[in-house]
Amino acid sequence: MSGADWLSYSLQDFVMFGPQVFLRLFVRINQDIWPWQLLAVLVAIAVPALLLKQDGRSRRMALGLVSMAWIASGYGFLVGYFGPINWPAGWFGWAFVVQGGLLAAAVLFGGVHERRLRNGPLVLCWLMAVCGLLWLPVVEAGSWQAIALFGVAPGTTAATGMLALALMTGSWRGLYLIVPLLWSLFSAAMFWVLKTWWLLLLPMATLMGIGAAFWFSPRQGRSPG
């Protein structure tokens, strides 16, 4: 097809499912993995607890948990549940797995800095994200079973996981940004077409998370709070 033909398509043409089907993905995965999402809750709590310590070992453990969350939400939600109704989502699922692998590589190969950082505000942002974002699909679906946990739901995982940027060295940050930015673009377009307005806060939170992470990370010549 020519470029003009492609331009004749609208975003709607590429979203092959309705909002009901999408929101039920959250309900279904929560039903299917019960009670294992309690593990996801523990991880979501353990990460900020580790971040409160300023030592490198705790940071690496925290980032290791975030890495697992990327992999779990990518393979579980995106590949397993979303991919069958939307093939680009399956690709994003594998991209999330790669993103988790990248974070694990940063942990193993010196991509985590050990300089002091303003961990108080960082932890506060983390808790606000994991506790606030999980309700957005609930509001849209009208069912608490649609709760979007960190490590289960990709939107919450991406938005919260961006705060890990604050702990990474410069050379690794660029690599870590690619998937979340593409995911934010993709998911924002999808939520727009589906008219699930509350869910648009997820890609917005991801972008805010990136900004916050850069703000909280220590810079040369600037004293951490």
Add this chain to the structure above:
Amino acid sequence: MERRFNRRQFLINTGLAGLALKSQVLFANTSGTPASSPITRRVPGTGEAIPVIGMGTWITFNVGGDTKLVEQRTEVLRTFFDLGGTVVDGSPMYGSASDVVGEALEALGARDRIFAATKIWTGDESETREQAEQSRRRWGVDRFDLLQVHNLLGWQGHLETLKAMKADGEVRYIGITTSHGRRHREFEQIMKREPLDFVQLTYNLLDREVEDRLLPLARERGIAVIVNRPFQGGSLFRRFQSEPLPGWAGDAGVGNWAEFFLKYIISHPAVTCAIPATTRVEHMKENMGALYGALPNAEQRQRMADYVRSL
């Protein structure tokens, strides 16, 4: 589709949707069609009669492995068959829709009742047979009644293979599709040159460009026409459902907005079948109401178009 208010009104006015359908059938002026018989059109190439209302699966049947929604869609399909429908149209582009149709057909034991139509949707023109076979397995049918090149993607290569498949008895009919008014000039050229059994295109009360050239050409060339997006993706309901039907609607065999939109389409002499899609049984019942009763004549069709334009 947001048409609850109007449809609820309809249900209240008639008591039950099923009763509403019956009343349509019993009291409509059928213009030569027995009141209890579904309206059919003949495929020009063979004379085979098919019901004028079929079912599309775009978006509506793409529910993945959601067993609750698969069951709901199965009930939609059951209603479709019970009310006289046969033509079901899909595409490999529609995510899991082919699998869901296959599951529903299996659950209903209805593979012998379906006119199975799907599309070839791949830019690789050597993959025609492979994709057709994949779709056949997903639907669980012995063979497709109709295979169409989706939106003209790789149409030259696919159409050659489809012609060979038809000659070998692997498919009964072949065709091409477009939607949203895309590539009509090229579509027209293919219709003029190629031995097509079917074309599928977008036609509804607001998208009427095909009335000028493509529909007359289809008649002239003896090509059956399947109409997609008869409700313009649901937007016709969103725009007009709060408006009253015109007082003369009953004379045109129309009892609700779904019938208004569908009967305008299927009353065009070149149209063989319209394929509305829905996720809900009550909407399917309303859609299938258009399969029965009178059809608007040329003058009434003009009034329908004028009325919608005036709103």
